[in-house]
Amino acid sequence: MNRSLVFGALVATTLFGHAAFADTGLAGDISIDPHPIVSTRSRADVQKELAEYQRSGVNPWSIAYNPLRTFQSTRPRADVQQEYTSAREAVHALGGEDGGATWRAQHRSTPVDHGVATAAR
Template structure:
């Protein structure tokens, strides 16, 4: 028991003796240069506070003023039409087999190829 205690004490002292540096020893020499004046920043803050919308608030509701234009029947039809695609993308192959079977119109394929050139 005494030997076990000595080994534990040695390990503890060795761990405490090690130095740990969370940041670099030299401070950063990059000086911050603001692109806005203090008055402009204060004006933006005042406008933000007056708007009454705080996206970091617990009571923030982004859908409070949302008005949908689709009817219930349209939403149900869209859901039923997309069910096969959603099931395919949630499958084991992440939808690669479904995408391989899909027929892409020629005009759409041309747009996709042009998008890949960038």
């Protein structure tokens, strides 16, 4: 009697368990999707874009990709160095523990309207 009860429970659990996990929707599920993919672009457009990419000779996913290889500055080096030197205090303060809150409070030049109504006392 106990053996048939245990066997019946095992069969019921197996049947209901398979029904519960019939369609998981998880990646790696080997079920066939009944809805075909509908492309928003034509094959010719995609092939044209691929040809342009291959013609450019630049692969941003390459280990040898160097976007600065052809960089040309529009400003003289002295100007950039002077700007960096003058902003050094602000950069140091903004990278501090409080995220620059103290420095911003001390160097606020114009009042900021946050759009919050204040109650009169």
